[in-house]
Amino acid sequence: MARTVPDGEMQAQAIRTVPDGKWQMADGKVTGVVVASIDREELLELKEIVTDSLRTILRFAGYEDNDIAEAKSAINAYMSEKNDDVKRDLRKSLNNMFFVVYKECVIRALEAPGIHPVIIMFLLYGYMDEDLAGIQNAIGLCKLIEKYDFNPNSNIKSLYEWLSMIYSGKRMPSVNDISVDYEADIRDRYKNKEITIGEQEDLLRDKGKKLIFELNNAISIMKRVSGAPTRFLAIFEGESLEYPIGKAYISNRQMNDELQSIINIDVNLFVHEYTYANKSVGLDNIRIQKEIKPDIILLPIIGARPMMWQEIEGRNRQSAARFFFPRFLNGDLKINLIRCCGSYRWEYCKREQGARWQDISDPSLCAYYYNYVQTYKKNHQITSEQREKITAQYNKHRHKIQDMFVEDYCKYIVNEAEGNIRLNKLSREILIRFCVLNKDIRAELIKNSLYTPYISQVNNRIEHEKKQVQVIKKRIEDYHADIPPEIREHESLFER
Numbered sequence: 001m002a003r004t005v006p007d008g009e010m011q012a013q014a015i016r017t018v019p020d021g022k023w024q025m026a027d028g029k030v031t032g033v034v035v036a037s038i039d040r041e042e043l044l045e046l047k048e049i050v051t052d053s054l055r056t057i058l059r060f061a062g063y064e065d066n067d068i069a070e071a072k073s074a075i076n077a078y079m080s081e082k083n084d085d086v087k088r089d090l091r092k093s094l095n096n097m098f099f100v101v102y103k104e105c106v107i108r109a110l111e112a113p114g115i116h117p118v119i120i121m122f123l124l125y126g127y128m129d130e131d132l133a134g135i136q137n138a139i140g141l142c143k144l145i146e147k148y149d150f151n152p153n154s155n156i157k158s159l160y161e162w163l164s165m166i167y168s169g170k171r172m173p174s175v176n177d178i179s180v181d182y183e184a185d186i187r188d189r190y191k192n193k194e195i196t197i198g199e200q201e202d203l204l205r206d207k208g209k210k211l212i213f214e215l216n217n218a219i220s221i222m223k224r225v226s227g228a229p230t231r232f233l234a235i236f237e238g239e240s241l242e243y244p245i246g247k248a249y250i251s252n253r254q255m256n257d258e259l260q261s262i263i264n265i266d267v268n269l270f271v272h273e274y275t276y277a278n279k280s281v282g283l284d285n286i287r288i289q290k291e292i293k294p295d296i297i298l299l300p301i302i303g304a305r306p307m308m309w310q311e312i313e314g315r316n317r318q319s320a321a322r323f324f325f326p327r328f329l330n331g332d333l334k335i336n337l338i339r340c341c342g343s344y345r346w347e348y349c350k351r352e353q354g355a356r357w358q359d360i361s362d363p364s365l366c367a368y369y370y371n372y373v374q375t376y377k378k379n380h381q382i383t384s385e386q387r388e389k390i391t392a393q394y395n396k397h398r399h400k401i402q403d404m405f406v407e408d409y410c411k412y413i414v415n416e417a418e419g420n421i422r423l424n425k426l427s428r429e430i431l432i433r434f435c436v437l438n439k440d441i442r443a444e445l446i447k448n449s450l451y452t453p454y455i456s457q458v459n460n461r462i463e464h465e466k467k468q469v470q471v472i473k474k475r476i477e478d479y480h481a482d483i484p485p486e487i488r489e490h491e492s493l494f495e496r
Contacts, residue, residue, distance in 0.1 A: 043139065049117055050138040054129045056118045061104040071097060075129050075235075091233050098128070098234040102300075103215050106163050107208075120145045123160040125327055126300035127236040134238035140245045141236070149252045155320065156252045156259075156296045158327070159218060166214045167207050171295070173214040174221075174322055175310050182213045183314070218299065221324050227304030240302045241328060248302070248328040255296055255325070258337050263293075265417045267496040268436045269341060270294065274318050281481040286472065288490040294321035294344065304330040308343040311351055321348070335410065342409030345435065346402045365434040372426050373401050379426065386424045409435070417441055419448060429454050436462075438496050465494050 054075065058068045074097070078090040105123060109115055121127040121141050130138040150161075157165070165171045173182040180188070183204060190200040203209055226232040233240065241248050263269055268289075276288045294308075303326030313319035323340045349366040350357045357366045376382065376390050397403035411422040412431045423431070432454040437445070442459060445451040469491045476483055 046139045046142045047135070050121075050130045050135070050142055052130075053118045053121075053127065053138065056116055057105065057122050057128055058101065060108065060116065060119050061101045062108075063101075072129075075132055079132060088230075091231070095232070095234050098126070099215070099219050101128075102234075103212070106160060106211070106215070109160070110164055110167060117142060117145055120148075122300075124148065124158050124300055125236055126234055126302075129235065132238070133236050137236070137238045137241075137245050144249065147251075151252065154252060154256065155293045156255050156298065158252075159297055159299050162295070162297045163211060163214060163218075167211045169207060172313055173210050174217050176213075176217055177220050179310075181314055182210055185213070221307070221309065222299050222301050222303075225299055225303040225305055225307055225324050225326050226301060227330070232301075234301060236300075236302065236328075240330075242304075242330040245328070248330065250298060250325060250327060250329055250333060252298070254333070255298070255337075258334050259293070259296070261334075262338060262341055262413060264438060265413055265441065266341070266435045267438045268493070269345065270321075271493055272318055276486055278484055278486075280479075281476045281484060282479040283472065283475065283487075288472075288486060289493050290318075290486065290489055291493065292318065292320050294323050296323045296325060298325050298327045301326045302328040302330065306336045306340055308340040308347065311344055311347040317351065335414075338410050338413050339406055341413075342406035343402070345409065346405055365430065368430045368434070369405050369427070370401055372430060373404065376426065382424050382426060390424070417445075419445060419451075421450065425450075432458060462494050466491075469494065 054072055055068050058071060063071070074090060074094060078087060078094060081087045081090060102122070105119060109119065109123060118127070121138075124145065125141050127133055127138065127141050133141070162171070166173055175181045176185070186195075186200055186203045189195050190197065195203070222234060223229040223232045270291050270293050271289050272292050273287055273289050275285050277283060277285050306323065306325040306329070309322045309324050311321045313322075321344050323337075323344075325336070329336065346366060349364050353359075353362065353364050353366060356362050357364065358370045360367050360371045372379075373390075373394065376387055379387075382390075393404055393407065397407070408423055408427050408431065412428075412435065415422040416428060416431070417437055428450075432451070436458055437455075442455050446455040446459075469487075472487060473483060473491075476487070
């Protein structure tokens with residue numbers, strides 16, 4: 001489709017339609033006026049805003065009237081079509097249009113001082129057409145952007161905000177389907193003589209190319225996160241919602257609260273160990289810890305299968321993991337987030353251990369759990385009935401040990417942390433050893449004889465670490481120096 005309307009004309013038109021003081025977006029920022037209820041006057045105003053949404057979005061993207069009419073016809077045809085084969089072809093065409101328009105709108109929005117609320121709805125929620133979404137949903141989405149809780153310091157981002165971070169160089173693009181990141185992809189192209197050394201250097205600095213690389217990743221990720229790749233439609237479709245829009249919608253604040261509730265149970269979930277040196281306070285290459293919460297990107301789609309996409313950025317082990325969630329979730333947020341955390345635990349352990357991740361002589365979560373699955377049939381610490389249950393679990397997950405672990409991790413967080421027995425003795429011991437429960441939970445569970453020996457071992461280990469911290473602090477005091485913030489954070493991690 002042609003896009004020949006001048007950029008300045010389109011941006012000016014969009015900005016003029018923004019209600020004063022209500023919606024502005026620049027560099028990823030959204031601010032709004034929160035309205036407790038919708039009266040008739042406001043309802044009419046919101047309805048007017050969302051009327052002919054597709055035209056507003058495509059005009060902003062630079063489309064001409066005949067192309068806009070063609071796009072609207074395609075959406076109408078999709079809505080009325082009953083034949084599955086024809087509908088599949090229409091869906092593919094609409095998805096292609098969505099991603100072309102989304103890319104164009106992201107680039108233009110990054111430079112625009114303010115944009116129409118419908119454009120914000122498109123960037124945040126994938127909304128394009130009030131008929132496809134349903135007028136009530138369209139109005140509801142328009143209300144949601146008023147309450148959007150933007151926080152530039154938060155680790156929870158919309159896809160648009162995430163792309164703005166990629167564009168500004170604050171984050172590197174994610175790995176693609178075959179786990180190759182942007183820099184590795186460019187270097188592979190140079191090795192294969194597809195580009196020259198000069199082109200390689202230019203591409204490694206090109207923020208626009210990085211943005212496109214991440215957008216292409218997002219296309220693939222959205223299909224997977226949707227939970228139904230063959231029926232995936234990127235454009236917001238009201239009929240795809242299994243819950244009312246208010247229940248399916250995941251706010252940034254809600255996601256943060258759920259993540260923190262999991263961390264409050266598994267307190268060393270996102271704790272990374274690293275080597276720290278500070279000769280000014282007498283410290284030379286000591287091992288300390290810090291917490292690095294994951295970047296959680298909320299995609300502008302309706303979906304049912306959130307994913308832990310990568311455990312670190314590039315090769316930097318002191319970087320954040322990346323989780324991708326749909327903005328509208330057909331499922332339980334807490335359980336899905338726990339599953340992602342379980343996947344992260346497994347993948348990050350494998351990353352740390354490298355080729356020795358199965359080696360029981362080098363104690364780790366993966367090695368112990370892998371050994372447990374490989375040897376349970378001969379282990380007489382569990383009953384024959386429990387062995388049969390493990391076999392059934394192993395077969396259910398098609399012999400994928402990571403999936404078995406994620407299931408056990410969910411039971412551990414949801415049930416075992418509450419004192420409700422769901423795991424067998426062997427898996428419980430492994431999880432308690434490596435996934436440290438907070439001190440209040442440990443204080444309660446230690447009263448139960450099933451937990452006592454394992455909790456005692458964890459408590460002893462933590463007390464030992466606390467003593468080591470005091471040794472470090474004493475060394476710093478001998479230098480008559482202030483305690484560095486890195487040491488204070490390290491110490492605080494053992495108080496939880």
